[in-house]
Amino acid sequence: MTPRAGTPVLSVRDLAVRYRGGDGALVDALADVSLDLVAGEMLGIFGPSGCGKTTLLMAAGLLETPTSGAVRFAGGPAVTPGDEAALRDFRRRHIGFVFQKPNLVPFLTAVENVALAMVIDGVAPAEAERRAMGLLAMLDIAHRAGNRPARLSGGEQQRVAVARALANDPMLILADEPTAALDSRRGRQVMELLLAIARQRGAAVAVVTHDPRSVGLFDRVIEMEDGRVVAERNGSGRAA
């Protein structure tokens, strides 16, 4: 699903996530966070360690059930919290995740890693492989398609992971420090790829990052602190 640029994709309202820590004390990992994402835009999420960035991505990506608040996807079916099978299906079809570590399946080749999500979704293996090759080509990594992860560099593995996140043409891509394990050139390349995906495929992209050099790439940046959004501005640093 690739909505037209500017159409709403994700709406997060008054989201709160409260954990019970190891000592039994309650931690407000997320408090009162509201956020909208539209097709074609790339949002940067910044903030100090422990401020709730990962929790926000997890809740927005339906991997974490919020304590209160709502996560809605435009054009998508209503998802009932607790219905794990439906949530899993929805995530696989509509949301692409990229994590700090590529987490590729070690015994599958690059192309098989990308094709896997499509095959699970019912696409015939030959067709899934054809589409996976197209994605790898888009990410400039098709020449490594037959290699298993152990034979790929960190940057190559991360590009395969981005291709995998795109496999089902998601309307939303959530990336949690996707460049942390890469050198600055490779890191910049992955960020530029994510931006190109937002622009060319009409996905909404949210990226958690600590890298101040990437600020200029984002359409919008939010700053978090203690589970809250404390500032929002456009990517070039002017007030939004």
Ligand SMILES: Nc1ncnc2c1ncn2[C@@H]1O[C@H](COP(=O)(O)OP(=O)(O)OP(=O)(O)O)[C@@H](O)[C@H]1O
């Ligand atoms: N499963 C959990 N159980 C208890 N507390 C948790 C859990 N997950 C996160 N927390 C706490 O919630 C808060 C927010 O954590 P989160 O991982 O979202 O922060 P972050 O901004 O992504 O940090 P970092 O930049 O270090 O990755 C922290 O205080 C963290 O210790």
